[in-house]
Structures are given as C-alpha cells and as structure tokens.
Amino acid sequence: MFLKQYIKDVxxxxxxLATGMKRTGYYFTHHKEIITEQYPxxxxxxxxxxxxxxxxxxxxDENNEHACTGCTACELACPNATIxxxxxxxxxxxxxxxxxxxxxxxxxLELCTMCNLCVxxxxxxxxxxxxxxxxxVFDRSQLTKTLNKPGSKIREGVx
Amino acid sequence: xxxxxxxxxxxxxxxxxxxxxxxxxxxxxxIAGVAVIGLFAMLGLILVIMERKVSAWIQIRLGPxxxxxxxxxxxxxxxxxLLVKEGMTPGGSDKLLFNVAPFVAMIVAMLLMAPxxxxxxxxxxxxxxxxxxxxxxxxxxxxxxxxxxxxSNNKYSLLGAMRSGAQIVSYELSAGLAVLAIVVLTGSLRVxxxxxSQADGWWIFKGHIPAIISFVIFIIAVTAETNRAPFDMAExxxxxTAGFHxxxxxxxxxxxxxxxxxxxxxxxxxxxxxxxxGWMPFHIGTWEAFNHVMDYIPSSIWFFGKTFFLIFxxxxxxxxxxxxxIDQLLNLEWKYLLPISMFNLLLVTLIAILGWHF
Ligand code: SF4
Ligand code: SF4
Numbered sequence: 001m002f003l004k005q006y007i008k009d010v011x012x013x014x015x016x017l018a019t020g021m022k023r024t025g026y027y028f029t030h031h032k033e034i035i036t037e038q039y040p041x042x043x044x045x046x047x048x049x050x051x052x053x054x055x056x057x058x059x060x061d062e063n064n065e066h067a068c069t070g071c072t073a074c075e076l077a078c079p080n081a082t083i084x085x086x087x088x089x090x091x092x093x094x095x096x097x098x099x100x101x102x103x104x105x106x107x108x109l110e111l112c113t114m115c116n117l118c119v120x121x122x123x124x125x126x127x128x129x130x131x132x133x134x135x136x137v138f139d140r141s142q143l144t145k146t147l148n149k150p151g152s153k154i155r156e157g158v159x
Numbered sequence: 160x161x162x163x164x165x166x167x168x169x170x171x172x173x174x175x176x177x178x179x180x181x182x183x184x185x186x187x188x189x190i191a192g193v194a195v196i197g198l199f200a201m202l203g204l205i206l207v208i209m210e211r212k213v214s215a216w217i218q219i220r221l222g223p224x225x226x227x228x229x230x231x232x233x234x235x236x237x238x239x240x241l242l243v244k245e246g247m248t249p250g251g252s253d254k255l256l257f258n259v260a261p262f263v264a265m266i267v268a269m270l271l272m273a274p275x276x277x278x279x280x281x282x283x284x285x286x287x288x289x290x291x292x293x294x295x296x297x298x299x300x301x302x303x304x305x306x307x308x309x310x311s312n313n314k315y316s317l318l319g320a321m322r323s324g325a326q327i328v329s330y331e332l333s334a335g336l337a338v339l340a341i342v343v344l345t346g347s348l349r350v351x352x353x354x355x356s357q358a359d360g361w362w363i364f365k366g367h368i369p370a371i372i373s374f375v376i377f378i379i380a381v382t383a384e385t386n387r388a389p390f391d392m393a394e395x396x397x398x399x400t401a402g403f404h405x406x407x408x409x410x411x412x413x414x415x416x417x418x419x420x421x422x423x424x425x426x427x428x429x430x431x432x433x434x435x436x437g438w439m440p441f442h443i444g445t446w447e448a449f450n451h452v453m454d455y456i457p458s459s460i461w462f463f464g465k466t467f468f469l470i471f472x473x474x475x476x477x478x479x480x481x482x483x484x485i486d487q488l489l490n491l492e493w494k495y496l497l498p499i500s501m502f503n504l505l506l507v508t509l510i511a512i513l514g515w516h517f
Contacts, residue, residue, distance in 0.1 A: 010495060014375075017480065024217045024479040036220045 053114040054132040056083075056107055058147040059125070065155040066148060068126035070102035077121035082111040101154055105147040110140055124158055163459050164280035191283055195272050199265075199421055206420040207234040210474055217478040244409035249312065252406065256310035261407065261414035263303035268421040270296045274350050275428050278438050278459035282350065289350035290342055293429060294335050297384075300422065301327045307415070308403035319402030322392045322485060329492045330383040330390075336500040337377035340369060340507040341433040344516060350432060357436035359444050365517045369507040374434045376500045381426035382473055383488070385419060389480040390488060427469035431462065435469075438462040444517070 037046060060066050070087040088103040119127055127147070137143060170190070174183040208223070208231060215222025223230030248257055274289035276282040286292060301324050308320020342348055344366050345356045356362075363370050383390035392402075404415045431437060438458035442450045483491065510516055 010499070020479045021475060024475065027219055028213070028216045028475070031216050031219070034219055034221055038221070 048131045052131050053116060053129040055109055055114075055130050055135065056112065056118060056127055056147065057130040058105060058127050058149075060149055060152055061155065063155075064149060064152045066126055066152055067124040067155055067158045068102050068105065068122075068148065069124060069154065069158060070100055071123065073121045073123060074118035074127060077117045079115065079117065080111045080113060082108050083118060084108075102148060107145045107147050109135060109143040109145060162281075162457060163278040167281055192269075195269055195283075198272070199268070199417060202424050203417045203420055204234045204238070206424065206470065207237065209470070210420075210477075213471065213474045214478045217475070238413070241410060241413040246409035246411050247406075249406050252312040253310040256306050257406075258411070260303050260307035260310060261411045261418070263306060264300060264418035265414055265421075267296060267300045267303065268418050268425065270299075271422075271425045275425070276350055276354060276432065276437050277462055278457070281438075281459070285349065285351050288348045290338055290348045290353070290433075293425075294331070294338060297422075297425075298328075298331055300418070303418075304403050307407070311403070311406040313406055316403050316405045319405065323386055323403055325485075326386070326390060326392055326488060327384050329489060330380045330496075333376050333492060333496040333500050334380035334384055336497075336504055337373040337380060338429075338433060340366075340373035340500075340504055343504070343507050343511050344370070346511075350437075354432060354437040354439050357439050357442075359442055360517060361434065361436040361439070361441075363434045366507070366510070367516070369503050369510060370434065370516075372503045373500065373507070374430070376496055376503070377430055377434070378469070378472065379491075379496060381430065382476055383492070385422045385426060385473075387419070387423065387473060388477040389482050391482060392485055392488060423470060423473060424466065427466045427473065428462070430469050431465035435465045436461075437465075 039046070058066050058068060070085055072085045072087075075081075075083045075085045084106040085102060086104040086106065087100055089098045090101040091098055114129070116129060119129055135143070171183075171187065174186055177183075178186065211233065212222050212230075214220075223233035226232045226236045248254055271293060273284040274282065274286060274292055276285070304323050304327070305320050308316045308318075308323075311317070341353065341362055344362060345353045347353060347356070357365070359365075363374055386392075386402075404412055407415060436442075438461050440450070440453035440456055440458065440461050442453060
C-alpha cells in the first residue's frame with residue numbers, strides 16, 4: 001500500500017541518518033585517535049603507511065646488481081610515457097653471443113602519477129615504489145632521473 | 160543578582176536622568192545597534208572557530224592549532240586577512256546591486272535580532288507579532304541572494320542564485336508550518352508569551368509527539384534555509400563553484416559568509432525559543448524545589464546554552480551527511496516534509512483543542 005511504503009521510507013531514512021550521526025558522534029567524543037600527521041614538526045618520527053607511493057626506484061643489491069632485463073614492459077604499461085628504456089647489446093665474453101640489456105632507465109618524475117602500473121607490469125620485480133616525498137626542486141630537469149646506478153649490471157640468472 | 164536586564168535598566172535610567180527622553184531614546188537605539196554589530200562580530204569569530212574545531216573532531220583531525228592557544232585566534236587572523244584583501248567589482252556587473260547585496264543580507268540578519276529574547280526581560284522589541292515578524296523578515300534574505308547572483312553578470316552565479324532561491328523559498332513553507340505548531344499550542348505570536356508559556360516545561364516535552372515531529376521538521380528546514388550542508392546546493396563543486404557569491408571577494412564575501420553564520424545563530428535561537436523554552440530554565444511541572452534550584456542559573460546562560468546546542472546539532476549534520484542532489488532536495492521538501500508538517504499541524508490543533516498536552 002502506498003501509505004505504508006511512505007511511512008516505511010520516512011522511518012528508514014530517519015534510522016539511517018541516526019546511524020550516520022552515531023558514527024560521527026562517536027568520533028567526536030573519542031578525540032584521542034587523531035589520524036593526521038603534524039608533518040613538518042614530526043619529520044624525524046614520521047611514519048608513512050606501507051602503501052604510500054613516492055617515486056619509482058630500481059632495486060640494487062650490495063654488488064650493484066639489479067634485475068632489469070630491459071624488456072620495456074614497464075615503458076609499455078605506463079599511461080603517461082614517464083619511462084624510457086634505452087637498451088644496448090651485451091656481448092658474452094665466452095660464447096660471443098649478443099644479449100639485450102639495459103643501458104639507461106630514464107624516469108620522468110614530473111610526469112609520474114604514482115599509479116604503480118609499471119611495478120605491476122615488471123616480470124622480474126626490478127622496480128618498486130619508494131616512500132620518498134618532498135620532490136620539489138627549482139629546475140625541472142632535475143626531475144628526470146636515471147634509475148640504474150652507474151656501473152650496475154644485471155644479476156646472474158635473471159632472464 | 161547579576162543579570163543582563165539589570166544592566167539594561169540601569170543604563171536606561173542613567174540616560175533618562177541625564178538627557179531628555181527623545182535624546183535618551185536615540186542614544187539607546189544607537190547603543191542597541193552597536194551591541195548588535197558587536198554581537199555579530201563575536202558570533203562570526205566564535206562560530207567559525209567552532210565549526211572548524213567540530214569538523215576536525217568529527218574527522219579525527221586536529222584542526223587549526225597554530226594561531227594562539229590551541230588555534231583559538233585562527234578566525235581573528237582570517238578576519239584580518241579578509242580585511243586587507245582587495246574587494247573587486249567585476250566589469251560588466253550591475254555595480255549598485257552588486258555592492259548593495261551583501262549589506263542587504265546583513266541588514267536582514269540585524270532586523271531579525273529585534274524580537275529575540277536573549278535573557279529574562281532582555282529583548283530589543285517585544286512586538287505582539289514576533290514570530291510572524293521573524294518569518295516575514297527572514298524571507299527577505301532570498302532577495303539579497305538573487306540580487307547578488309543577478310548583478311554578478313555571470314551565468315554560474317545566476318544559476319547558483321536561482322538554486323539557492325528555489326531551495327530557500329520551498330523550505331520556508333515547512334519551517335513556517337513547524338513554527339505554527341508552537342504558535343497553535345501557545346495561542347500567541349508574542350515571543351515573551353511563548354517563553355512564559357513554557358514555565359512549567361518546554362514545549363518539546365509538553366507537546367510530546369507532534370512537538371517532536373515539528374522540531375525535527377524545523378531543524379531540517381532551517382538547515383536548508385541557511386544554505387548549509389547537506390543542503391548547500393549553492394556550493395556544488397564543479398558547475399557552480401561558490402554559487403551566488405562566486406564573484407565576491409574580500410570584505411564583501413566576508414559579509415555573506417558572516418550573514419550565513421549569523422543566520423544559523425538566529426534560526427537556532429528561534430528553535431531554542433519555540434521548542435526549548437528560550438531563556439526559561441529547565442522546569443518540570445509543579446516540582447517547586449527543583450524549579451527553584453534551576454532558577455539560580457542565569458537566564459542568559461540557559462538561552463545561549465540551548466542555542467549553541469542547536470548550532471552544534473546543525474554542525475554535526477554538516478559533517479555527517481552527504482550533499483543532496485537538487486531533485487532529491489525538492490523531493491524531500493514537497494513529497495515528505497510539507498505533507499508531514501501539514502498533517503502534523505492538524506494533529507497539533509486537535510491536541511491543543513482537546514488539551515492533550517501537559
Ligand atoms: S607509476 Fe604509473 S605513471 Fe609512474 S612511471 Fe609507473 S606506470 Fe608510469
Ligand atoms: S624494469 Fe622490469 S619491466 Fe621495466 S624494463 Fe626492466 S625488467 Fe622490464
């Protein structure tokens with residue numbers, strides 16, 4: 001019946017509004033659990049959540065070796081053309097066979113939206129998201145970075 | 160005992176002894192005007208900081224905490240900022256209307272202060288149609304909004320003004336009907352009569368079911384009328400930016416902003432007067448001893464306590480509920496609030512005639 005539905009609607013609306021007010025009322029009366037960070041004051045003790053994404057970096061181990069094969073999957077995955085992979089050919093000293101390898105991993109921080117798609121796309125887990133921030137600089141050319149460290153090479157056994 | 164009305168009486172006596180009656184009256188009017196403006200300034204400062212603190216608490220943030228102890232001087236700093244900002248009048252706008260509109264908003268708010276009883280025997284003008292006066296004058300504020308939107312020579316401002324206007328005009332009906340419920344119960348439009356009729360209990364308790372229904376409707380309708388969330392259609396994000404006051408800057412914007420907060424105070428004061436007994440202390444029927452203890456709390460504290468409780472309630476709404484769409488907003492008014500309040504008015508009349516209230 002129409003009237004019954006009408007009263008039910010009003011009652012349901014009042015109840016759902018009360019539910020919302022109960023929630024915010026709880027927050028209002030429990031003002032201990034502040035979730036915001038007092039950022040510039042707490043630089044030393046700043047705790048960033050695990051999923052915070054600051055910039056893309058390449059993982060290097062202690063022997064200055066990384067896992068990037070130069071497959072350009074990340075470059076293809078990036079929606080903003082943030083990554084440019086420049087490859088070269090390594091010549092194997094024993095067999096004399098040529099092998100594709102990375103020369104320069106160019107990363108334009110100023111174009112990156114931190115969408116994480118490149119990290120998802122990488123088959124060898126060579127790159128990850130670092131938790132750095134405060135990226136502002138005076139000259140935007142400083143935001144164009146080379147991610148592979150000078151003299152680094154691919155780790156043995158990574159295909 | 161210290162009270163606002165004693166102060167007012169002694170000022171009145173002193174003026175009448177020192178000057179002739181006409182001059183004394185003029186001086187009293189001036190003092191009242193200055194007091195109202197001072198009250199507005201105080202309200203602006205207090206309500207802005209209160210709003211920001213309440214929102215921070217509800218959202219588990221800290222809120223302003225830099226200027227002054229616990230950030231309490233933040234709104235003062237904001238005021239200074241607004242004062243030194245450039246007040247621009249866009250080219251192609253209707254200069255006169257554009258510059259007059261914010262003052263119209265403020266003047267309406269000042270006029271509304273007249274019949275409000277702030278404490279026992281402390282009222283600017285206890286006219287015999289007080290409630291009618293408030294509902295009549297408060298509808299003028301829509302003119303300032305339409306004026307501002309029209310004079311800005313900007314499509315978005317005009318659209319925003321039309322939406323605010325439609326909203327205010329439609330919600331005024333429900334607010335008026337909710338107010339009427341109490342008028343029916345009291346049998347008088349005079350503000351002091353309404354307060355005195357609550358000496359043995361506030362109407363929200365005495366009038367039980369219909370009074371509670373009209374109280375809820377009143378709160379919803381005045382939240383919409385003061386253009387506050389969840390009814391702040393004027394300030395939708397993309398297409399309307401800041402609604403009718405998009406083009407305003409500096410102090411002229413601040414006047415609109417202040418008028419909004421003052422209006423919130425006024426409607427809450429009205430709600431406190433009608434439903435919660437105004438300055439009347441908490442009395443229960445014929446419990447003489449209990450009522451006597453309650454009388455020791457000054458009446459102004461009761462009034463401001465109740466008013467700020469209602470203001471807090473409206474702020475609580477703002478930080479809880481999501482904004483309504485324009486069609487939902489008009490649905491709510493025309494399909495739900497208005498029929499319910501009409502039915503409720505019938506119920507109230509029945510109860511008043513049969514004497515079923517306490
Ligand atoms: S995070 Fe997204 S935008 Fe940034 S480099 Fe990776 S794919 Fe490109
Ligand atoms: S970082 Fe990963 S996806 Fe990108 S080129 Fe290197 S191996 Fe391929």
